Amino acid sequence: xxxxxxxxxxxxxxxxxxxxxxxxxxYAVEHAPDxxxxxxxxxxxxxxxxxxxxxxxxxxxLEILGRIRALPAPPPVIYVTGSExxxxxxxxxxxxxxxxxxxDVAGHFRELLAEAIQAAxxxxxxxxxxxxxxxxxxxxxxxxxxxxxxxxxxxxxxWDLAADLVYADANFARIYAVDPERAARGAPIAEFIRSFHPxxxxxxxxxxxxxxxxxxxxxxxxxxxxxDGSVRWILARGRLVRDEAGAPTRLAGASVDITDRKLxxxxxxxxxxxxxxxxxxxxxxxxAICLQTLRGEASLAEARDAVTARLMALAQxxxxxxxGSWTEASLRTxxxxxxxxxxxxxxxxxxxxxxxxxxxxxxxxxxxxxxxHELGTNAAKYGALSTPAGHVTVSWEQADVAGEARLxxxxxxxxxxxxxxxxxxxxxxxxxxxxxxxxxGAAVHLAYPAAGVTLTLEAPLAVLRES
Numbered sequence: 503x504x505x506x507x508x509x510x511x512x513x514x515x516x517x518x519x520x521x522x523x524x525x526x527x528x529y530a531v532e533h534a535p536d537x538x539x540x541x542x543x544x545x546x547x548x549x550x551x552x553x554x555x556x557x558x559x560x561x562x563x564l565e566i567l568g569r570i571r572a573l574p575a576p577p578p579v580i581y582v583t584g585s586e587x588x589x590x591x592x593x594x595x596x597x598x599x600x601x602x603x604x605x606d607v608a609g610h611f612r613e614l615l616a617e618a619i620q621a622a623x624x625x626x627x628x629x630x631x632x633x634x635x636x637x638x639x640x641x642x643x644x645x646x647x648x649x650x651x652x653x654x655x656x657x658x659x660x661w662d663l664a665a666d667l668v669y670a671d672a673n674f675a676r677i678y679a680v681d682p683e684r685a686a687r688g689a690p691i692a693e694f695i696r697s698f699h700p701x702x703x704x705x706x707x708x709x710x711x712x713x714x715x716x717x718x719x720x721x722x723x724x725x726x727x728x729x730d731g732s733v734r735w736i737l738a739r740g741r742l743v744r745d746e747a748g749a750p751t752r753l754a755g756a757s758v759d760i761t762d763r764k765l766x767x768x769x770x771x772x773x774x775x776x777x778x779x780x781x782x783x784x785x786x787x788x789x790a791i792c793l794q795t796l797r798g799e800a801s802l803a804e805a806r807d808a809v810t811a812r813l814m815a816l817a818q819x820x821x822x823x824x825x826g827s828w829t830e831a832s833l834r835t836x837x838x839x840x841x842x843x844x845x846x847x848x849x850x851x852x853x854x855x856x857x858x859x860x861x862x863x864x865x866x867x868x869x870x871x872x873x874x875h876e877l878g879t880n881a882a883k884y885g886a887l888s889t890p891a892g893h894v895t896v897s898w899e900q901a902d903v904a905g906e907a908r909l910x911x912x913x914x915x916x917x918x919x920x921x922x923x924x925x926x927x928x929x930x931x932x933x934x935x936x937x938x939x940x941x942x943g944a945a946v947h948l949a950y951p952a953a954g955v956t957l958t959l960e961a962p963l964a965v966l967r968e969s
Contacts (some may be wrong), residue, residue, distance in 0.1 A: 504530040506548055507619060510540035510566065511555040511582070520553070523612040529619070535559075537566035544570060549577050551619050551626075554599075556583035556590055564593055571598040578622035580615065600625060659740075660754040666690055674757055677736065678726060699725035699733065713742050714750055723760065735764040830967065831867035833860045833911075836874060837896050844878035844887055851887060856898035860909060866966040877913055877957060886918035886954050893917055900963065907963040915954030923950040 507529045509517045514533060521531035532549075534540035536559050543549065552570065556563040563581060570576050581594035581602040591602045600622035603615045657674025661667075667688035670678075675685035678694045698706065702724035709722040720740040725733045740755020834856060841852035862870060878887070878894075886892030898911040915921075944961035 504528050505550040505623065506530050506532060507551050507553060508532045508534055508540060508543055508549045508577075509553040509555075510534045510537060510558065510563070511553070512536065512559055513555070520612055520615060524616055524619070527616055527620070529616075537561055537563075537569070540566065541569055541573075544573060544577065551577050551600075551623055552579045553615060553619065554579050554581055556581065556585065556594075564590075564597055567594060567597045567599060578626045580618045580622055582615065657757045658755070659757065660752060661691060661740075662688065662752060663750055668694055670694075677734070677757060677759060679729060697726050697728075699727055701725075713740075713753070720753060720755060733761075734759055735761045830861040830863060832858065833862055833870070833898060833909075834858050836862070836867065836871055840871070840874035840878045841894075841896075843875070844882050851893050853893060853895045854897070856896075857900060860898060860900060860963075861967060863967045865968070873957075877955070880955065881915055881918070884919070885921065886915035889918050891917045892954075909959070909961055909963050909966060911957075911959040913955070913957040915956070918954055920952045921950050921955055922952075 505528070507524060509520060509531055511517055511533070512535050514535070517531065517533045521533075524531050532543065534543055540552070540554075544552065554563045554567060554570070558566065563583075567579055567581065570579055578600035579598070581591070581599040582605060583590050583594075583602065584605040586604065591604075594602050601618040603611065603618050605611050657671060657677050659668055659670040659674050662669070665688070668685070668691050669688045670680070670685040672682040672685070675682040679697050680689055680693050684693075695703070695706075706722050706724050709720060713720040720738070720742065723735065723737050726736055727733055736757050737760045738755060738757040740753050742750050743752040743754065745751050834854070837852075837854055837856075841854065845851040881887040881892075881894055886894050893916060895914040895916065896912070897914075898909060901908050901910050943965055944959050947956075947958045949956045949958075
């Protein structure tokens with residue numbers, strides 16, 4: 503079933519043009535000439551995303567955006583403006599727009615709008631999936647709590663302070679590796695704490711001291727070392743009982759195995775660290791793209807187009823990595839993505855050959871995506887793809903060299919105009935040298951024979967697959 507896109511704009515001709523472009527992506531486009539009609543249609547339901555123009559009769563898109571965001575469960579909104587005033591874009595994003603698109607950006611407005619809609623829909627889908635997953639997790643945790651209680655996973659205990667004997671049920675005894683019958687008759691506390699992780703003893707004793715000093719309920723988390731060397735996390739809670747004179751006589755409570763929770767917390771901590779690391783790497787790469795592009799392009803307009811195209815290539819590589827849980831990306835998919843971008847559906851312009859099983863890790867996948875983009879852009883402007891008869895052959899193989907698996911990759915242009923070596927090193931050449939050669943120990947050779955540009959690469963597969 504086609505996704506429904508509502509375009510709020512008083513320019514019906516533009517909406518028809520955009521509609522034809524979006525239908526090719528299996529989107530159904532509806533038109534609203536002003537904010538009132540658009541809001542009424544959104545309220546009816548069934549709209550998956552909204553494209554909202556800034557200039558509308560009687561009011562601005564920002565005012566309409568505010569009312570859309572106030573609706574229950576509003577669809578994502580892509581803000582469209584013909585003004586290059588970045589303050590409009592910033593205001594729209596602050597007001598809740600999922601993205602914004604500038605009209606007539608180098609003639610790619612419809613394509614950029616389609617990409618923005620696709621990204622917004624994907625983001626909305628992830629948000630819903632996350633919310634649903636959180637609901638399922640909450641329900642699962644509730645069921646787990648009931649199941650653990652029913653299965654007797656909570657151990658109860660009663661510590662007679664005068665006799666220094668702990669009376670415990672079988673569940674508690676098994677957690678602490680104490681004989682259940684002995685625990686039922688009462689065993690010294692030393693038999694229970696002997697399996698404590700030594701690093702947790704100071705905090706445990708501090709919690710006991712605070713309880714005896716009148717802090718209220720006893721609560722402590724600590725690790726129990728199992729006979730096989732594994733560790734289980736325990737949450738112990740109890741209440742101190744005093745005699746008439748106020749002297750402590752008993753400490754009774756329960757212990758719960760919280761190992762799964764601790765493992766989840768550790769996984770979350772590691773994921774957050776990994777996310778921070780990847781965000782920093784991505785921002786560094788974006789910064790390098792912008793700096794190198796601005797340094798080399800002849801005009802601001804050319805630099806803007808080049809940055810936009812390079813960031814789109816980077817975004818496509820990110821999407822591909824997300825499909826592989828950010829662990830790997832198929833080299834074939836990267837090459838086919840570059841081919842689609844630079845041939846606009848013309849058959850036979852790319853001849854691709856190589857095993858499907860070759861995958862790259864996140865760093866090398868991003869670098870390879872940018873390299874393919876630079877090669878494809880050059881070929882489309884000056885090389886084999888700039889003439890109808892030209893084509894590009896991309897091939898790769900996995901070879902065993904002295905017991906080490908290595909990737910051999912080749913880009914070969916043919917049928918284009920005669921090639922001459924460039925008079926200056928551009929962004930693509932620097933990118934190849936720094937990211938592939940320096941970053942991954944690859945042997946890279948970029949050549950400019952008259953018949954067509956060639957690039958050969960050989961690198962250890964293990965390095966290219968590192969996460």
